[in-house]
Amino acid sequence: xxxxxxxxxxxxxxxxxxxxxxxxxxxxxxxxxxxxxxxxxxxxxxxxxxxxxxxxxxxxxxxxxxxxxxxxxxxxxxxxxxxxxxxxxxxxxxxxxxxxxxxxxxxxxxxxxxxxxxxxxxxxxxxxxxxxxxxxxxxxxxxxxxxxxxxxxxxxxxxxxxxxxxxxxxxxxxxxxxxxxxxxxxxxxxxxxxxxxxxxxxxxxxxxxxxxxxxxxxxxxxxxxxxxxxxxxxxxxxxxxxxxxxxxxxxxxxxxxxxxxxxxxxxxxxxxxxxxxxxxxxxxxxxxxxxxxxxxxxxxxxxxxxxxxxxxxxxxxxxxxxxxxxxxxxxxxxxxxxxxxxxxxxxxxxxxxxxxxxxxxxxxxxxxxxxxxxxxxxxxxxxxxxxxxxxxxxxxxxxxxxxxxxxxxxxxxxxxxxxxxxxxxxxxxxxxxxxxxxxxxxxxxxxxxxxxxxxxxxxxxxxxxxxxxxxxxxxxxxxxxxxxxxxxxxxxxxxxxxxxxxxxxxxxxxxxxxxxxxxxxxxxxxxxxxxxxxxxxxxxxxxxxxxxxxxxxxxxxxxxxxxxxxxxxxxxxxxx
Numbered sequence: 001x002x003x004x005x006x007x008x009x010x011x012x013x014x015x016x017x018x019x020x021x022x023x024x025x026x027x028x029x030x031x032x033x034x035x036x037x038x039x040x041x042x043x044x045x046x047x048x049x050x051x052x053x054x055x056x057x058x059x060x061x062x063x064x065x066x067x068x069x070x071x072x073x074x075x076x077x078x079x080x081x082x083x084x085x086x087x088x089x090x091x092x093x094x095x096x097x098x099x100x101x102x103x104x105x106x107x108x109x110x111x112x113x114x115x116x117x118x119x120x121x122x123x124x125x126x127x128x129x130x131x132x133x134x135x136x137x138x139x140x141x142x143x144x145x146x147x148x149x150x151x152x153x154x155x156x157x158x159x160x161x162x163x164x165x166x167x168x169x170x171x172x173x174x175x176x177x178x179x180x181x182x183x184x185x186x187x188x189x190x191x192x193x194x195x196x197x198x199x200x201x202x203x204x205x206x207x208x209x210x211x212x213x214x215x216x217x218x219x220x221x222x223x224x225x226x227x228x229x230x231x232x233x234x235x236x237x238x239x240x241x242x243x244x245x246x247x248x249x250x251x252x253x254x255x256x257x258x259x260x261x262x263x264x265x266x267x268x269x270x271x272x273x274x275x276x277x278x279x280x281x282x283x284x285x286x287x288x289x290x291x292x293x294x295x296x297x298x299x300x301x302x303x304x305x306x307x308x309x310x311x312x313x314x315x316x317x318x319x320x321x322x323x324x325x326x327x328x329x330x331x332x333x334x335x336x337x338x339x340x341x342x343x344x345x346x347x348x349x350x351x352x353x354x355x356x357x358x359x360x361x362x363x364x365x366x367x368x369x370x371x372x373x374x375x376x377x378x379x380x381x382x383x384x385x386x387x388x389x390x391x392x393x394x395x396x397x398x399x400x401x402x403x404x405x406x407x408x409x410x411x412x413x414x415x416x417x418x419x420x421x422x423x424x425x426x427x428x429x430x431x432x433x434x435x436x437x438x439x440x441x442x443x444x445x446x447x448x449x450x451x452x453x454x455x456x457x458x459x460x461x462x463x464x465x466x467x468x469x470x471x472x473x474x475x476x477x478x479x480x481x482x483x484x485x486x487x488x489x490x491x492x493x494x495x496x497x498x499x500x501x502x503x504x505x506x507x508x509x510x511x512x513x514x515x516x517x518x519x520x521x522x523x524x525x526x527x528x529x530x531x532x533x534x535x536x537x538x539x540x541x542x543x544x545x546x547x548x549x550x551x552x553x554x555x556x557x558x559x560x561x562x563x564x565x566x567x568x569x570x571x572x573x574x575x576x
Contacts, residue, residue, distance in 0.1 A: 027186035028053025032061040034162035044074035048094020050121025075105020076443035078116040095121040096134025112433030115174035124184035142178035149178040163198040173318035211334025220346035226288035235261035236293020242337030243426040254358035265423035277372035296325040386561035409441030410462025411495030413488035415566035439468030449481040457483035476553040490562035524555035
């Protein structure tokens with residue numbers, strides 16, 4: 001983490017100015033010092049009169065200020081920055097509509113367990129209950145969707161309460177925090193000697209809990225005796241930065257691995273333990289299923305997709321998640337990396353692990369995997385027009401490099417990509433998470449490029465999803481953040497359209513979900529980026545290559561078949 005510069009210079013080391021007067025510091029500058037102590041390098045914001053002193057403090061502390069066109073974008077970008085870096089992201093918005101505009105981004109971070117901080121303005125305390133400009137009960141609004149929400153009551157408490165918010169954001173499973181700062185509190189100046197300014201590395205404990213030793217030993221025993229084990233590596237695998245531990249676990253103990261959420265990319269494509277298309281078969285036929293950092297929510301059929309005959313183990317940072325919606329045989333609350341490493345070490349050289357049986361199990365799953373792949377391959381190579389979405393996501397998967405961070409922002413089109421696209425490295429997959437929020441693509445690009453400027457960013461949008469936050473494409477142009485964007489354009493909100501037609505009939509299938517035929521390649525060019533429109537599947541890869549070579553923010557608008565739906569959409573699994 002970066003160290004906060006809280007030591008006055010030689011003339012003011014005692015807390016007094018050069019002429020004997022106390023050294024003063026404003027609330028906005030205290031915010032910036034607290035952010036610096038936490039290692040925050042950038043804030044995402046849309047300006048407002050309530051918050052500008054924070055900008056002044058950030059300039060002094062060397063924190064970048066990225067100004068966007070909508071507060072939802074700022075909140076999503078802060079969420080994404082936390083996911084990419086492992087450090088909290090921060091968004092700063094004004095009071096009233098500034099804060100309410102950011103609600104969706106905070107809610108998305110809440111469900112995705114992302115430790116971001118939203119700072120919102122508020123009217124002066126001296127105008128409390130008088131009807132000041134943009135006055136709303138922000139803390140009441142934010143409390144249900146944050147781990148911590150508070151109003152700062154005094155200027156000297158500003159940095160202290162910011163650090164308190166960061167502690168709460170990292171308690172158990174991570175999540176967002178919200179702080180409201182009244183304008184007179186933020187603008188006021190107090191003596192430095194009266195303001196507690198927490199020092200980097202001295203106000204938060206380690207969150208790397210090793211779990212209950214007896215339970216970890218029990219898991220080691222279960223793994224050693226299992227004939228058909230499998231493991232699901234969920235988002236907390238990446239949150240805990242447990243990649244190396246997970247890889248060592250599956251390779252040394254010969255355990256087939258499936259990945260979801262931010263856990264995608266833990267194992268590279270082609271790894272013998274990396275499986276994707278046989279997950280349903282594995283969950284029905286395994287004798288031991290280890291679920292890491294994934295709740296039994298809709299993505300897991302609320303736990304019903306796991307065999308009732310299997311021994312089920314759940315590892316999670318949050319006690320409340322373990323055993324929720326489905327009984328388990330063993331629950332461990334702790335850091336995924338610490339737990340998996342301990343199990344691997346306990347089983348080192350364990351002769352009871354039947355390597356021949358494990359090999360046969362892996363071969364059984366690989367056969368299921370290969371059959372599913374071969375069945376789908378003709379569609380991935382289809383030359384039909386309009387373009388089959390499977391062909392589009394196949395081309396994207398082939399296009400990705402070791403340095404490509406892939407972002408999915410959409411409904412039906414991103415459901416296709418979840419079956420085909422495989423990131424080449426850990427931390428190189430980003431999606432909204434379980435809230436299913438559309439519109440995350442542009443702000444996720446913004447944060448990923450800011451945090452990892454040497455990485456290539458590739459984002460697949462649905463045309464409906466891009467429209468929600470697409471005007472901040474201009475922000476990416478303004479801050480020179482190149483990326484390769486692909487819009488799977490079917491002029492529809494197709495995931496909803498399918499279910500609507502099934503439920504009410506085809507004649508009502510187009511009500512409320514049909515969009516205009518927008519040539520997004522032209523939109524990109526209008527805002528100073530690179531753009532193309534593609535109707536022929538053979539042109540997809542060359543267009544993406546030209547976008548890569550352009551060095552600009554880009555959009556390749558690909559017209560896909562509106563009458564083709566992803567299997568997940570047709571099964572409507574997200575609602576079951």
